[in-house]
Amino acid sequence: MISIRLVLTVLALAMTGYHIGRGLLWTAPVPAPILILLSLALYAAATWVCVFWGYSGGRMFTGHIGNRPVQSRDRLPMWACAVGLLTALLIPPTVAYAVGPDALTAGYATWYIGGIGALMVVLIVRRRPWPAWSGIALLSGWSMFLLGPWSALGLGLVGSVMWVAAAQFIVYALDRADRDTEHLGELQRSASAVHAAQGGQQRERRIQVQRALAVAGPVLARTIASGGRLGADGRLEARIAEGRLRDELRGPRLLDDEVREALDSTRRRGAVVTVLDDGGLEGLAEADLLAVRSELAATLRAARSQRLYIRTSADSDVAVTVVGRAPSTLGLSDEDSVDLWREIPRPPAGA
Known part of the structure; x- marks a missing residue:
C-alpha cells in the first residue's frame, strides 16, 4: 500500500530534480558557472535534509489531536529549518551574480523562485509554518530587489506563495481529519463499552429471572393446584421462596x-x-x-x-x-x- 509520506517524498524529489535541471540548462555562457553549481548543490543538500531528516515509517500528518502535541519524529528540527532559511537567503543573490546582469530573467537564472518555494512547501509539510513563511518573505524580497516587483511576480513568485498557502491549508485539513477520526474512534469505543455493559446487564437479568422461576415456580404451581389453600408447610415454603427472591x-x-x-x-x-x-x-x-x-x-x-x-x-x-x-x-x-x-x-x- 502506497503511503501519503511516500507520495509526498517522490513529489518533493521530482520538483527538486526539475528545478536543478532548469538551473543547468544554460542557453548562453555564464560568467561564474562554479557559483551556479555550488548554489544547485546547496539547494539539493538543503532539500535532502528537509525531506529525509528524521524520516520514519509513521504517519506524515500527526498534528494536534485533542491536547496532544505533534509527534516529534515527523516535525523538522529547528537547525534543519535554519538550513532551509540560509538557502533562501544565499541562493538568489549568488545566482544573480553568477549569471550576470544581462541574464537575470533567463530560465536558468530564475529557477530559484520555484525551487525555494518548493523547499518552503516541504517545511510546511514537516510542521514548520513560521520558518516556511519566513523563507517566502526572503525569496520575495530578493526576487523583487533583483528582478523588479512585476518581473518577479510574473516569473513564478505568485505560484510559490500559492503553493505554500495551499500546503498549509491541506495540512490543516488533514489535522482536522485526524482529530475527527480520533473522536469517532473514541465514540465507537464508548458505544462498544456501553453495548458490552448492556449485554452484561441483560445476561444478569436473565440469570436472575431464571433463578426466580426456579425458586418461585414450584411454590406457585402448588398454590395454583391447591386453589390458594396452603397448609403450614406450604406457607413456610412460600415464605422461604419470597426470602430467596429478595436475597437474589x-x-x-x-x-x-x-x-x-x-x-x-x-x-x-x-x-x-x-x-x-x-x-x-x-x-x-x-x-x-x-x-x-x-x-x-x-x-x-x-x-x-x-x-x-x-x-x-x-x-x-x-x-x-x-x-x-x-x-x-x-x-x-x-x-x-x-x-x-x-x-x-x-x-x-x-x-
Whole structure:
C-alpha cells in the first residue's frame, strides 16, 4: 500500500530534480558557472535534509489531536529549518551574480523562485509554518530587489506563495481529519463499552429471572393446584421462596450455595433475615469474596437471633456486618435487644 509520506517524498524529489535541471540548462555562457553549481548543490543538500531528516515509517500528518502535541519524529528540527532559511537567503543573490546582469530573467537564472518555494512547501509539510513563511518573505524580497516587483511576480513568485498557502491549508485539513477520526474512534469505543455493559446487564437479568422461576415456580404451581389453600408447610415454603427472591435481588454478590443453604436453615427455624448489598464489595477478588461468603455462612449457622440484618460495608476494614436482634421484650431498649454483632473483616489487598 502506497503511503501519503511516500507520495509526498517522490513529489518533493521530482520538483527538486526539475528545478536543478532548469538551473543547468544554460542557453548562453555564464560568467561564474562554479557559483551556479555550488548554489544547485546547496539547494539539493538543503532539500535532502528537509525531506529525509528524521524520516520514519509513521504517519506524515500527526498534528494536534485533542491536547496532544505533534509527534516529534515527523516535525523538522529547528537547525534543519535554519538550513532551509540560509538557502533562501544565499541562493538568489549568488545566482544573480553568477549569471550576470544581462541574464537575470533567463530560465536558468530564475529557477530559484520555484525551487525555494518548493523547499518552503516541504517545511510546511514537516510542521514548520513560521520558518516556511519566513523563507517566502526572503525569496520575495530578493526576487523583487533583483528582478523588479512585476518581473518577479510574473516569473513564478505568485505560484510559490500559492503553493505554500495551499500546503498549509491541506495540512490543516488533514489535522482536522485526524482529530475527527480520533473522536469517532473514541465514540465507537464508548458505544462498544456501553453495548458490552448492556449485554452484561441483560445476561444478569436473565440469570436472575431464571433463578426466580426456579425458586418461585414450584411454590406457585402448588398454590395454583391447591386453589390458594396452603397448609403450614406450604406457607413456610412460600415464605422461604419470597426470602430467596429478595436475597437474589438485593444481595447477589453475597450469595453462593453455602450461604443460600444457611439462609434457608435460618428461615426454617422461624427467623426473619434481611440481606442488603449497599456496595463496597466491587474491588474484592473472587477468592476474597469466597472467604467472606464462607465466614457469613458460618455466622448464620451459629446465630440464634429471631431477626438478622446482613449488610455490606464500604468501610476499608469491614466487608459485611451481621446484626441479630432478640424477640422484643418489655422494658428492653433497641440496644439491649441486640444479641449478635458480627463484623466480617475485609481481606487485605494482595492476600
